[in-house]
Amino acid sequence: MMYGETFTAWRAGAAGPWHGYTHHPFVQGLGDGSLPREAYLRYMVQDYVFLIHFSRAWALAVTKAETVEEMRFAARTLHALLNEEIALHIATCAAEGLDEETLFAAEELPQNIAYTRYVLDAGHSGDFLDLLAALAPCVLGYGEIGLRLAGAKTGTPYAGWIETYAGEGYQQMCHETGRLLDGAIDRRLGASPQTAPRWQALQHRFETATRLEIDFWGMALPQ
Template identity: 60%
Template sequence: MSGPDYGRTFALWRAGAGEVWGHYTRHAFVEGLRDGSLPRAAFLHYLRQDYVFLIHFARAWALAVARAETLAEMRPAAATVAALVDAEMSLHLELCAREGIDAAALEATEEAPENLAYTRYVLEAGYSGDFLDLMAALAPCVLGYGEIGARLGAEAAPGTGYAEWIGTYGGEDYQAVCRDVGALIDAAAERRIGSDFAGAARWPRLAGHFRTATRLEVGFWDMGLRGR
């Protein structure tokens, strides 16, 4: 199962994650978005949880700015914070507003255990490790959504009720973010562990962060599909 070209490090991490990557990117929740069969209540529950998730995710990218060693690393990390706060969270606000869920209600959402586990894991990877540890934990969300969006953009059933969500992550703006993040990760890996990524002593730990975060993504979809 080939994936999009988001850089060499991502390709290696993705391959190393094994079958769990497919469990994430082809989860029943994702397939429900593709063919329009996902119950609306499940989608709205997911949106509310994802809005809270994105608040913590933006904090994690802000931590990446602090962990960066160069301006070349700081700039895209800072731009990602802005993209999350100004674009991705705005999508959630707009979609939920149409369903009668306002910003105050979104921000008052009680975090599900799966949300707590995932967001705190990513933040801890950054607090206890360095920039590259944090990138490994962040990558499944950023780049996985890009892969999902690109596939669903090509495969989605005509008239699916989830076209706006699919268009956001499959669109060129988000795909450009994925390519930029992939390039950022490649440069960060070469700077810290050299060009022989998989042969570096730190590689198993980095790959472990990526795989664990991918497993937590699967749990997030599970939570969304339950609708509670």
């Protein structure tokens, strides 16, 4: 159970899409260095836009939370997104002549719109669990991908990206997110959540977000 019981169960329930997401050709290209630089930069620009919306989703999580601990976690995650993870995108793109103003003004591609609006709609139309189920594939999937690629130890030019998500700070955040998810599930669905009427709907949210992650990787690759 890398990041908790709930994540492990949802991951197993979406095994096919999850493998397609975490072993996507884009991901493999990051790991072995074969990903074209233009594809990486296209992804970085769109991921900056994505993280702006993702930050809004975590801000929404503060209002959907039922406990002070949940509120604090969502607020800490929002801070990390806006002031730490986005910094990687700004620095990488700045080296290629793209400043943050350009990133913020970038045209949002349809795959990005589909994914980010799905996550936000999950939060607006549902509760804290709906939002977490839609957020989890990105948060925890990147942690899993980072660890796997770091373990391969290939001399890729994308080592900085890999180190970000394989690093101690991000991995700690993934473990904390897994504990938050387990606690939120236990609080709302009880000690046997997989027998609860809502479980399958939450599983479906997780799988849908995972499929949208696949499309997000594909968005950056040459057509």
